[in-house]
Amino acid sequence: MASTQPTSDKGRRNTGEQAPVIRVIGLAKSYGKNAVHKDINLMVNNGEILTLMGGSGSGKSVLLRSLIGLEKPDRGEIYFHDQEITQLSEEDLISVRKRIAYVFQYGALFDSLTVMENLAYPLIEHTQLDEKQIRDKVLETLKKLNLEGTHNLRPADLSGGMQRRVGVARSIIMDPEIILYDEPTTGLDPYNSKQIINIMVQLKNSGVTAVLVTHDMHTIFAVSDRIAFLKDGVIAVEGAAEELRTSKNPLVHGFIHGDTM
Amino acid sequence: MTEMSFQPLSGVYNLNRTKLMKFVEISRTSGFDAIRRTFDFMGGSLNLLYSVLISIFKPPFYSKLLLEQCYLLGVRSLSLVFITAASTGMVMSIQFGYGLERFGGKLYVPRVVGLSIMRELGPVLTCLMIAGRVGSGIAAELGSMKVTQQIDAIRALGTDPLKRIIIPRILALFIMTPLLAVLADFVGIYGGMFISYFELNIHPSFYFHQSVVALRLSDFTIGIGKTLVFSLIIGVTGCYYGIKTEGGTQGVGQATTHSVVTSSILITIADFILTKIFWIFERGLNG
Ligand SMILES: Nc1ncnc2c1ncn2[C@@H]1O[C@H](COP(=O)(O)OP(=O)(O)OP(=O)(O)O)[C@@H](O)[C@H]1O
Numbered sequence: 001m002a003s004t005q006p007t008s009d010k011g012r013r014n015t016g017e018q019a020p021v022i023r024v025i026g027l028a029k030s031y032g033k034n035a036v037h038k039d040i041n042l043m044v045n046n047g048e049i050l051t052l053m054g055g056s057g058s059g060k061s062v063l064l065r066s067l068i069g070l071e072k073p074d075r076g077e078i079y080f081h082d083q084e085i086t087q088l089s090e091e092d093l094i095s096v097r098k099r100i101a102y103v104f105q106y107g108a109l110f111d112s113l114t115v116m117e118n119l120a121y122p123l124i125e126h127t128q129l130d131e132k133q134i135r136d137k138v139l140e141t142l143k144k145l146n147l148e149g150t151h152n153l154r155p156a157d158l159s160g161g162m163q164r165r166v167g168v169a170r171s172i173i174m175d176p177e178i179i180l181y182d183e184p185t186t187g188l189d190p191y192n193s194k195q196i197i198n199i200m201v202q203l204k205n206s207g208v209t210a211v212l213v214t215h216d217m218h219t220i221f222a223v224s225d226r227i228a229f230l231k232d233g234v235i236a237v238e239g240a241a242e243e244l245r246t247s248k249n250p251l252v253h254g255f256i257h258g259d260t261m
Numbered sequence: 262m263t264e265m266s267f268q269p270l271s272g273v274y275n276l277n278r279t280k281l282m283k284f285v286e287i288s289r290t291s292g293f294d295a296i297r298r299t300f301d302f303m304g305g306s307l308n309l310l311y312s313v314l315i316s317i318f319k320p321p322f323y324s325k326l327l328l329e330q331c332y333l334l335g336v337r338s339l340s341l342v343f344i345t346a347a348s349t350g351m352v353m354s355i356q357f358g359y360g361l362e363r364f365g366g367k368l369y370v371p372r373v374v375g376l377s378i379m380r381e382l383g384p385v386l387t388c389l390m391i392a393g394r395v396g397s398g399i400a401a402e403l404g405s406m407k408v409t410q411q412i413d414a415i416r417a418l419g420t421d422p423l424k425r426i427i428i429p430r431i432l433a434l435f436i437m438t439p440l441l442a443v444l445a446d447f448v449g450i451y452g453g454m455f456i457s458y459f460e461l462n463i464h465p466s467f468y469f470h471q472s473v474v475a476l477r478l479s480d481f482t483i484g485i486g487k488t489l490v491f492s493l494i495i496g497v498t499g500c501y502y503g504i505k506t507e508g509g510t511q512g513v514g515q516a517t518t519h520s521v522v523t524s525s526i527l528i529t530i531a532d533f534i535l536t537k538i539f540w541i542f543e544r545g546l547n548g
């Protein structure tokens with residue numbers, strides 16, 4: 001693993017019993033003249049599900065991508081435990097990416113590979129498991145998402161909802177510490193949504209930390225511990241999910257009751 | 262329509278002026294755009310080539326993926342290369358046969374055809390065909406992977422797109438293109454021999470003998486040597502436009518077109534430069 005240098009004081013603020021696993025400090029990112037993030041400060045505590053909300057184009061996906069180094073910010077720091085990751089090379093990011101999984105909005109399955117090969121991909125790359133062990137692990141993970149019998153199919157042969165579930169399966173197969181979900185249930189029918197929410201709750205109960213981006217109120221209140229609202233390049237409001245649900249703050253009220261989106 | 266003439270002159274002038282300004286603006290921005298894109302391409306593709314060169318010898322090595330690409334890009338191009346080379350050889354034989362007959366030079370057909378195929382047409386036409394078939398395929402495939410976030414997924418899963426998808430393709434082209442060009446050389450010469458026998462009454466043994474006498478080893482190696490450069494052009498261009506793809510399916514179409522056009526142009530330019538350089542060297546060597 002890469003070096004764990006002592007970090008700046010700023011990064012060490014919150015050292016209560018809930019140690020933050022991710023800290024974002026003063027993050028800024030622009031695309032040309034479009035300043036997507038201006039000054040993002042955020043913490044993700046161990047074992048919680050933090051939901052990011054915000055209007056379309058407010059930079060939720062960009063923030064999520066930054067957390068595993070898919071996007072390089074212009075300024076600011078991101079700590080994963082005590083390791084600053086924005087300055088890491090692609091090579092050094094591998095150790096981080098083995099521990100933080102990303103669930104892509106549309107699954108992002110490799111369409112030239114079967115479902116089995118898609119799920120086996122990270123295991124082949126990063127573990128010493130033999131063929132039989134990999135196969136067993138893949139089948140077991142598919143079962144968790146009620147996807148038995150799909151392992152020989154290609155992504156194109158699956159429904160949209162199944163593809164998304166396979167995407168989730170591929171992300172959790174390495175038993176990550178943290179999972180980043182980008183709109184995992186958006187546009188899905190209730191059955192597929194429920195399957196994904198179930199697995200999110202299961203993972204949370206087994207202590208996996210998560211950051212969730214979604215517009216779907218049902219998903220949000222089914223799983224979130226805390227919610228952060230992204231607006232105009234900063235975290236405008238942040239708080240416990242239960243408190244915000246009844247909040248009179250116009251911004252929060254607008255989001256939750258659909259006046260702002 | 263007649264009211265137009267009653268409008269104050271300044272209005273008409275303004276109309277034309279704004280139109281004109283718009284035209285100037287569009288042509289200026291698109292002109293700049295083209296120049297900017299050209300520089301982007303040069304910088305980006307050289308950068309890509311550089312990254313490929315420094316990471317090609319570092320583990321992990323995906324030999325299975327390389328073999329798969331050698332099959333998909335190389336073996337699957339056999340029939341295309343075969344047909345192109347055979348018809349080129351046959352066409353050349355007919356053209357030179359009847360053309361040279363007027364000057365009593367029919368017997369030079371084997372030498373002329375052999376030389377032009379070995380030095381020029383075999384390698385170049387093969388590579389142009391491969392640019393059309395394989396280069397476009399690479400750009401389209403990587404482009405679709407880009408817009409469906411599969412390339413991000415490769416990175417997010419802790420693996421390197423350069424190693425997993427780019428290097429196998431560039432390397433496979435680098436290995437397979439020269440082999441295909443060798444095939445094209447022989448098929449082309451045999452095609453010429455075939456037509457010469459039936460159309461021009463040149464006996465195959467004479468044809469063969471003449472080809473062997475006229476051709477030097479360097480004619481062959483130089484032709485094949487050029488394909489090494491061309492194959493890099495095809496591979497790097499296809500991969501570059503593939504991974505730069507943006508804007509959904511439309512972007513994929515554009516990437517494909519750009520890749521074929523750019524690599525074809527670059528192949529013809531590189532061909533001229535290489536030919537010139539090789540002749541300078543050969544002249545020098547032979548006194
Ligand atoms: N690669 C990029 N190049 C240029 N602009 C980008 C890029 N990625 C994102 N953006 C811009 O950044 C802004 C935020 O994008 P992002 O995808 O994070 O929005 P979002 O909050 O996830 O929205 P949605 O809810 O619609 O998914 C958008 O204005 C988008 O155009």
Ligand SMILES: [Mg+2]
Binds near residue numbers: 060061062182
């Ligand atoms: Mg998004």
